[in-house]
Amino acid sequence: MSMSENRLLEVNNLCISFKVDDNLVPTIKNVSLHIDKGECVSIVGESGSGKTVTCRSLLGLVPMPPGVFTNGSINYGGMDLTKITDKGWRKIRGSEISMVFQDPMIALNPVYTIGKQMENVYIYQGKSSIHSKLDKKTSVLKKEAKERSLHLLEKMKLPDPEGMLNRYPFELSGGQRQRIIIALAMIHTPKLLIADEPGTALDVTVQSSINEELKRLVKEENISMIFITHNLGVAKDVSDRIYVMKLGEVVEEGKTDEVLLNPKNEYTKSLLEALPRVTGK
Amino acid sequence: MEDNILEVKNLKKYYPVKTGFFQKTSKYVKAVDDISFIVKRGRSLAVVGESGSGKTTLANTIMKFESITSGVIYFNGKLVNDISKDNIKNYRRNVQMVFQNPSSSLNPRKTLAQIIKEPLIIHNIGDKESRNKRVAELLSIAELPANFAERYPHTLSGGQKQRVGIARALAINPEFILLDEPTSGLDVSVQAKIIKLLENIQKQYNLTYFFITHDLALVRNFAHDAIVMNEGKIVERGNVDDIFKNPTDSYTRKLIKSVPVVGPEEEAYINSIII
Amino acid sequence: MSENSLNYTPDTKAQRFKKQIRKLFRNKLTLLGFILVFIVIICGILAPIIAPYPGSITGVTNFGGMHLPPSMQYIFGTDEMGRDIFSRVLYGARYSLSMGVVVLTFSILIGVPLGLIAGYWGGKVNAIIMRTTDTFLAVPSIIMAMVVSAILTPNLVNTMIAVSFSWWPWITRLVQAETLKVKNEQFITASQGAGASKWRTAFGEILPNCTSIIIVKATTDMGFVILTGASLGFLGLGAQPPIPEWGNMVAEGRIYLPNMWWESIFPGLAILITVLGFNLLGDGLRDLLDVEND
Numbered sequence: 091m092s093m094s095e096n097r098l099l100e101v102n103n104l105c106i107s108f109k110v111d112d113n114l115v116p117t118i119k120n121v122s123l124h125i126d127k128g129e130c131v132s133i134v135g136e137s138g139s140g141k142t143v144t145c146r147s148l149l150g151l152v153p154m155p156p157g158v159f160t161n162g163s164i165n166y167g168g169m170d171l172t173k174i175t176d177k178g179w180r181k182i183r184g185s186e187i188s189m190v191f192q193d194p195m196i197a198l199n200p201v202y203t204i205g206k207q208m209e210n211v212y213i214y215q216g217k218s219s220i221h222s223k224l225d226k227k228t229s230v231l232k233k234e235a236k237e238r239s240l241h242l243l244e245k246m247k248l249p250d251p252e253g254m255l256n257r258y259p260f261e262l263s264g265g266q267r268q269r270i271i272i273a274l275a276m277i278h279t280p281k282l283l284i285a286d287e288p289g290t291a292l293d294v295t296v297q298s299s300i301n302e303e304l305k306r307l308v309k310e311e312n313i314s315m316i317f318i319t320h321n322l323g324v325a326k327d328v329s330d331r332i333y334v335m336k337l338g339e340v341v342e343e344g345k346t347d348e349v350l351l352n353p354k355n356e357y358t359k360s361l362l363e364a365l366p367r368v369t370g371k
Numbered sequence: 372m373e374d375n376i377l378e379v380k381n382l383k384k385y386y387p388v389k390t391g392f393f394q395k396t397s398k399y400v401k402a403v404d405d406i407s408f409i410v411k412r413g414r415s416l417a418v419v420g421e422s423g424s425g426k427t428t429l430a431n432t433i434m435k436f437e438s439i440t441s442g443v444i445y446f447n448g449k450l451v452n453d454i455s456k457d458n459i460k461n462y463r464r465n466v467q468m469v470f471q472n473p474s475s476s477l478n479p480r481k482t483l484a485q486i487i488k489e490p491l492i493i494h495n496i497g498d499k500e501s502r503n504k505r506v507a508e509l510l511s512i513a514e515l516p517a518n519f520a521e522r523y524p525h526t527l528s529g530g531q532k533q534r535v536g537i538a539r540a541l542a543i544n545p546e547f548i549l550l551d552e553p554t555s556g557l558d559v560s561v562q563a564k565i566i567k568l569l570e571n572i573q574k575q576y577n578l579t580y581f582f583i584t585h586d587l588a589l590v591r592n593f594a595h596d597a598i599v600m601n602e603g604k605i606v607e608r609g610n611v612d613d614i615f616k617n618p619t620d621s622y623t624r625k626l627i628k629s630v631p632v633v634g635p636e637e638e639a640y641i642n643s644i645i646i
Numbered sequence: 647m648s649e650n651s652l653n654y655t656p657d658t659k660a661q662r663f664k665k666q667i668r669k670l671f672r673n674k675l676t677l678l679g680f681i682l683v684f685i686v687i688i689c690g691i692l693a694p695i696i697a698p699y700p701g702s703i704t705g706v707t708n709f710g711g712m713h714l715p716p717s718m719q720y721i722f723g724t725d726e727m728g729r730d731i732f733s734r735v736l737y738g739a740r741y742s743l744s745m746g747v748v749v750l751t752f753s754i755l756i757g758v759p760l761g762l763i764a765g766y767w768g769g770k771v772n773a774i775i776m777r778t779t780d781t782f783l784a785v786p787s788i789i790m791a792m793v794v795s796a797i798l799t800p801n802l803v804n805t806m807i808a809v810s811f812s813w814w815p816w817i818t819r820l821v822q823a824e825t826l827k828v829k830n831e832q833f834i835t836a837s838q839g840a841g842a843s844k845w846r847t848a849f850g851e852i853l854p855n856c857t858s859i860i861i862v863k864a865t866t867d868m869g870f871v872i873l874t875g876a877s878l879g880f881l882g883l884g885a886q887p888p889i890p891e892w893g894n895m896v897a898e899g900r901i902y903l904p905n906m907w908w909e910s911i912f913p914g915l916a917i918l919i920t921v922l923g924f925n926l927l928g929d930g931l932r933d934l935l936d937v938e939n940d
Contacts, residue, residue, distance in 0.1 A: 111665075136558035137529070212625035226469055264422070293421035298629035317441050320558065323631030350633050364563040368630050370612070434839060463841035476832040490840040539840070643852035 093165060098314050099187075104162035104172075106147060109155060115199070116160070118144055125282065132317040132329035132346065136361075140338040141318050144195070145251045145284050147172075148316075149189055149231060150179045166282075168230045184215040190278035190304075192287045194267035197198050198259040203272055205255030208239040232351050242273040265289075267297035269303065276307070283308075283315045288352060290319075299327055322365060326350050334358050375445075376547055376579050377410040377433070381441035384428050402428040404603035405442070410596075412546075413575065415580035417594035417611070419587065419626065424600040426552065426583045430549055434468055435459055446547070464494055467545040471552040473532030477524040483510075483535055484520040488540040505542065513538040514568060530561035537568065541576075550582035555591065566593055587630050591615055599623050621646060652887065669934055676930025682923025686916075690739035697736050702729035703890055709753070713906050720883030721783035723908035725899065728890075731908060735916050736892035741891045742920060745806055746868040746877040752810040755816025765816065765825025766848040776822065779815040787812035787874055789883075795883040803890070805884040809874055813867070820863055824856045858935040876917045894915050 093100050106118040110236065118140050125131050135141040146152045148164060148171065166173035169178065191197040192304060199207060212235035215223065224231060236255070243251035246269040259267055268289050285304060289297040305328055308315050317328050325332050325346060332349050334342040336358065342355040353359045404424045410416045417526040420426040431437040433444065435454075444451050451462060468488075470476035476487055485505050491502045505625050508516050511533040524532055533553065540548050553569070554562040570593070573580060583588060590597055590611060597614055599607040599622065607620040620622045632638055656928065664860035671677040708728030716723040744936060764775035780932075782790075787809065794808035829852060837851045878884040879893020887894055892913040897911025 122540045136560065169416050211583075212510050294587075295421060295625060298631065301631075322559075323598075323632060323633050324631050327631050351635075361559060362633065364560045365633060366563070366566075366592040367587045367634065367637055368615070368627070369634060370591050370615070384781045410703055436835065436838070460841045463839065468836070470832050470836055472832055476836045478833040478837075478854070480857075489837065489842070491848065493841045494842075536836075539836070544842075 096126045098125050098127050098129075100165040101144070101148075102163050102165065104144065104147070104164065105160040106143065106157055107160050108157050114158070116162075117157075117338050118147070120162070121335070121338070121340050122162075123333050123340065123343070125316060127281075127314055128308070128312050129331065130308050130315045130317060130329045131331045131333065132319060132325040133285065133333045133335060134319055134325050134361075135335035136320055138337060139335040142286060143336050144335070145189075145286060145316060148282075148284060149183055149187055150174075151189075151212055178317060180216045183279065184211065184275075185278040186280055187282045187284065188275035188278075190272050190275045190283060190285040190288050193291045194264055194271055195291065197271050198267060200259055203256055203258055204262075205236070205239060208242075208255070208270075208274060208277060209235040211289055212238055215278055227257075238277060239273070242276055243270075245276075245307075246270070246273050248273075263296075264292045265300065265358070267290060268296075268300050272300075272307070273304065276311070281310065281312070281313060283313055284318070285315060286318045287320070290321075297324075298327075304328065322350060322361060334361070374412055375409045376412040377581070378443075378445040379433075380407045380443045380445075382406050382429070382432065384425075384432055384437065385440045398618075401603045403432065403439075406481075406598075406600075406603075407442075408598055408608060409607065410547075410579060410581060412579050413573075413577050414595040415582065415593060417592055418581070418583045418600060419585065419597055420583075421539055421585060421626075422602035423602065425603040426600050427551070428602070430551055431585055434549055435462060444508045456529065460494070466547045466549065467540040467543070469533075469540045469548060469550040469553050470535045471555060473529055473536055473556075474524070476536055477532055479524055480586075482521050482523060483515075487536060487539050489541055490539065494543055496543060509538040509541055512541065512572065523536050525605050528561075529557050530565060533557065533565055534568070536575060537565075537572070541572065544576070545578075547579045547581065550580060550620040552584055552586075553582060555584070555586070562589075569593075584627065588625060599626070618644065622643040656835055659820065666934065670930055673930050673933065675888075675926050678931075679923045679926025679928075680791040682919050683927055686739050686920045686923060687743065689736045690743050693733075693736040693740060697733035699730035700735045702731075702733045704888060707901050711907075713902070715906075716908050722912040723906070725895075725909045726902070731895075734895060734914055735892070738890045738892040738895065738913060738916060739920075740916070741802060741885055742872045744873060745802070745809070746871045748925075749805045749810045749871045749875075750864050750867060752806075752866065753814040753817045757814040757823050758856070758860065759849075761812075761821025761836070762825055762848045763813060765822040766844065766852060772822070775818070779818045782812065782815040783819075785812065788877060791874070791878050792881070792883060800883045800886060802885040802889070805875060805878050806863050808883075809871060811830060813871065814841055816867075817860070817863065820859060825852055828852050828855045836865050862900075862928055862932040862935060865931055866925055867926070869924035871914070872924070872925055873917065873921050 101121060101123045104118055104121045105116065105117045107114045111170065121140070123131070123133070132143065143152055150171070159172045162172070166182070202210070209232060213228070217357045219234055225310045239255060240251045244256055248254055248266060248269055262270070272288070288304070291301040292300070301324060302318070307313065317325070319325055328348050331344065332346040333340050334349070334355065336357050340348055342353065342358045349358065350362065353362060382403055383401070383405055384403040385401050386399060387396040388398050390397045399516065400423065406429070418426045418429065428437070429453055432439050439452060446462065446466070454462060484503070487506050487509055488502050490583050491497060491505060496502070510517055510519060515531065515534050515538070518527070524535070527535070554565055557565065566589070572578060573637070582594070594611050596609065598605045599620065601622045606621045607614055607618065615627070618627060624644050627644050628641060628646060630641065630642055671680070689696070695705070706729070708724070711720070711724050711728040712726055714724040720730050720732065722735060725731055739745045759777070760775050764772040790812040791805065792810035794811060795804055796803040798807070829884035834847060834851055837847050842850070875884060876891070876896070881895045882894070882897065884893060885891035887898060894911045895913035899903070899906070902909055920932055
């Protein structure tokens with residue numbers, strides 16, 4: 091199970107099935123992928139391709155039951171993520187692997203200020219409950235949390251970081267909320283960031299600036315990123331390598347530029363053909 | 372027949388912002404701020420804009436879901452600003468809509484046949500037998516199998532639901548169809564098929580399309596003319612090819628520049644756009 | 647689901663129904679509820695046939711067999727007039743069940759249209775209807791029933807009227823809330839866009855989306871209506887003795903507790919089983935229909 095020095099995560103022949111009305115339906119079929127340190131990889135597919143389920147399983151976010159691992163492994167940091175317990179997940183989520191969710195409108199808690207939400211993640215990430223023992227005094231932790239939050243808000247190029255801490259999500263625009271979600275994911279400097287179609291609910295111009303932010307983050311912080319998208323253009327813009335998924339299987343993989351210029355698989359070809367070009371027919 | 376099927380002049384839709392204890396109107400949100408344009412019969416006009424541009428409000432006023440603050444709208448040469456209840460029904464015979472989210476625009480408790488039949492029943496067209504025939508006809512135009520008539524929406528895929536939406540819009544033979552982001556949320560391969568269907572229907576029935584979108588590639592490939600909206604105003608208008616070859620407005624350029632593209636020719640084109 | 651789901655043949659109505667029933671009864675408690683309700687209904691319907699002593703229903707007195715404990719001859723024992731309690735309990739099902747059906751039917755017929763109109767039209771109409779509803783809700787149902795019964799003579803029909811008065815507001819509230827939710831859905835806009843009138847939209851489009859919630863409420867409420875009816879019977883309102891209504895049977899037997907326990911306990915158990923059954927069934931239905939809507 092040992093991986094090379096540079097390799098961060100390895101998914102080997104992953105098979106997940108779901109129990110539906112007494113039947114076991116295979117959903118993810120023999121999916122293998124890997125990501126190295128500092129790499130940005132995109133997983134592209136249409137609805138039903140399995141890209142979201144695959145990535146959620148990297149954070150243990152697929153409900154098991156009704157889901158069940160029928161084969162394969164997810165190797166990360168010497169562990170097999172298909173076999174760890176809740177306690178093990180608490181150590182990983184947020185601090186080693188973090189997720190940026192799709193819809194900023196609903197991913198933030200509307201009743202807490204931004205500052206409070208960031209503080210909560212900083213202090214309580216990994217703890218089993220809000221009553222667990224903390225390493226340091228609460229007041230010290232709150233100060234640290236505020237510093238870290240401000241640092242991240244600046245990094246995400248949000249205006250007036252101090253004021254932002256006291257605002258509520260409904261006061262912000264979609265683009266601002268999306269940046270906050272990214273900041274939240276970065277609080278404990280994870281090694282791997284999973285971005286699940288970030289900003290698809292937002293305007294095109296906002297989306298493109300969000301994608302720029304993510305690219306910059308990956309370079310500056312030297313983290314790895316898995317970028318899930320259905321948009322081939324975005325995949326080209328953002329990632330070094332690409333995995334094309336269809337109906338639970340990986341049908342093509344390789345360097346993004348190569349795969350999109352010279353697709354070998356029929357499905358990939360059909361996707362590219364169906365893409366309307368901004369240069370006209 | 373009028374060549375200009377829809378003519379809009381100085382259209383304004385302002386929403387009053389009421390503040391204070393006495394609910395006084397302090398200012399207005401100018402959702403649509405003095406716009407004028409013409410839609411020619413048999414052609415497709417794309418309305419491009421981001422959120423807050425006013426494109427949705429514009430659509431709502433044309434569909435008469437909302438009233439206008441000022442300005443005039445002519446449909447087939449007749450003034451249609453504030454029409455009485457009876458005339459609205461008549462208006463709706465000619466102006467139909469295809470909605471954005473196929474999942475929520477079909478009543479989950481009705482069969483496809485009931486959904487498609489509804490406009491016929493509302494406008495008292497035909498009898499039971501002729502309506503059923505029409506439903507079968509529409510299903511075939513929308514390229515859906517005839518036995519789908521008794522199905523419920525939740526058994527269909529997104530693309531199939533959108534076809535039902537199109538069939539419903541065609542039911543009473545409208546001249547003008549407003550489409551609100553008809554392909555967003557659909558898979559790329561499905562989008563292409565839906566667009567092809569819409570093109571075929573347009574040619575066959577000489578329909579005029581007015582569609583709202585933020586997808587510039589779609590505009591390039593599907594629309595004849597376009598207007599670009601920003602903060603309630605039209606910032607660019609004209610023939611689609613002209614706009615793309617020579618975008619004059621800076622906002623339009625910004626929009627084009629932010630389209631994520633795949634091929635080298637596209638990349639070269641995007642790079643040639645200077646903000 | 648890709649376009650390839652053209653190959654998928656959907657279930658026929660019969661198949662869908664069977665699947666739903668299976669899902670419903672997967673929960674054992676729901677199955678229990680159904681069985682209890684079924685037993686009660688059968689008892690009510692077949693009472694004239696299965697009651698061993700049909701004479702016990704009316705005032706036939708049997709001085710020789712008064713206050714007999716439960717035995718092979720009299721399964722639930724006899725009461726102060728020597729009447730067979732088992733037969734009376736069986737017949738009692740008819741009164742309680744009919745109370746439930748009548749009250750709920752009335753409440754639905756009044757409450758659903760009011761709720762739909764209030765929710766969809768909004769504004770002043772909504773205000774008038776909902777404030778009226780609030781007024782009726784402000785009076786506890788037992789008090790309302792007592793007042794109505796005091797004005798009219800206490801009997802079964804008048805008790806049904808009384809309970810109906812206090813039940814319809816709940817339905818109105820429920821339907822109004824659901825209407826508010828549904829009216830913002832796009833398919834309602836689509837209906838308006840096709841030219842539908844407000845009435846058509848309210849009753850043709852919104853109402854079908856309210857049916858599952860109405861069914862669940864009606865089922866669960868059956869139990870509570872019956873309980874309310876029995877409570878009124880216990881208080882001497884409602885069906886008067888010698889009619890074997892469960893509530894007044896419990897009241898009559900109360901003075902003989904704890905020695906002749908069977909006279910109150912068995913009708914009381916009948917009430918318990920009925921209310922429990924409807925509650926369990928209603929809960930199961932809610933779980934089933936909630937999942938269906940997702």
